[in-house]
Amino acid sequence: MTQTRGFSRRAIIMHWLITISIFFLFISSWWMLSLPFPSEDFKYRVLPFQVHKNIGITILFFLAILLYLRFKFPPGTVVISHAHPWMSRLVIFYHFLLYVIILSCCVSGYMSSSYSGWNTTLWWIIELPNWGYEDEELNIFYSEIHLWTCWALLVLVAIHVSGAIYHAFRNDGIVQRMLRL
Numbered sequence: 001m002t003q004t005r006g007f008s009r010r011a012i013i014m015h016w017l018i019t020i021s022i023f024f025l026f027i028s029s030w031w032m033l034s035l036p037f038p039s040e041d042f043k044y045r046v047l048p049f050q051v052h053k054n055i056g057i058t059i060l061f062f063l064a065i066l067l068y069l070r071f072k073f074p075p076g077t078v079v080i081s082h083a084h085p086w087m088s089r090l091v092i093f094y095h096f097l098l099y100v101i102i103l104s105c106c107v108s109g110y111m112s113s114s115y116s117g118w119n120t121t122l123w124w125i126i127e128l129p130n131w132g133y134e135d136e137e138l139n140i141f142y143s144e145i146h147l148w149t150c151w152a153l154l155v156l157v158a159i160h161v162s163g164a165i166y167h168a169f170r171n172d173g174i175v176q177r178m179l180r181l
């Protein structure tokens with residue numbers, strides 16, 4: 001690979017904050033959904049759901065910052081000698097898709113929860129517009145979209161991480177672009 005300027009330090013920090021947050025949401029969400037529904041006796045779901053929503057919405061900010069930084073301080077284009085030009089185009093499209101799917105997960109989660117009848121207070125400080133009202137059908141509709149976009153994200157992340165492992169074994173400097181601070 002021809003060595004070029006990598007991602008900016010702040011972009012790398014954002015990438016890892018997004019990664020940790022998404023892994024946390026995936027691992028915690030199935031546990032969260034197995035908790036009993038809120039009732040007079042059981043309130044267990046309330047806190048984990050609030051934490052999930054807060055982290056999910058925060059990912060949106062991280063994503064916006066990452067996008068801003070990667071265009072303000074664009075990393076150099078990677079030139080791998082054996083790679084075909086269409087491969088670079090595929091990687092660009094793939095990263096674009098990753099951004100779109102993360103965004104869709106966040107928006108569908110927010111839409112679903114805004115029709116659930118439960119308010120969302122961002123980190124217990126900022127009251128978010130609860131533009132919906134309690135509507136079971138719309139809640140289920142957006143919840144389905146949330147579920148499917150999350151599955152799509154899981155597949156994309158699996159491919160992304162496999163790609164990173166492949167490049168780590170080849171020791172071609174790609175992974176270092178996201179590790180060097």
Ligand code: HEM
Nearest residue numbers: 025026029053056057105106109110112113143146147150
């Ligand atoms: C990248 C960001 C996110 C990821 C990876 C993620 C992941 C998940 C997963 C895997 C589930 C369990 C499967 C399901 O039933 O859908 C779930 C459920 C849920 N998520 Fe998220 N989520 C994200 C963002 C958000 C946001 C921003 C909100 C709301 C502000 C949210 C609200 C919910 C709610 C209310 C549920 C419960 C079930 C439902 O109504 O769909 N999520 N999330």
Ligand code: HEM
Nearest residue numbers: 018019022023070095098099157160161164174175177178
């Ligand atoms: C939830 C998990 C992850 C998500 C959502 C994610 C997301 C992203 C995104 C959106 C980009 C595109 C940056 C851009 O060009 O604008 C990127 C690049 C990158 N990611 Fe991840 N990532 C994740 C996990 C990982 C892991 C575990 C590694 C392992 C080392 C990794 C290594 C990289 C590398 C090396 C690049 C730069 C590729 C290049 O040079 O163009 N990522 N990631």
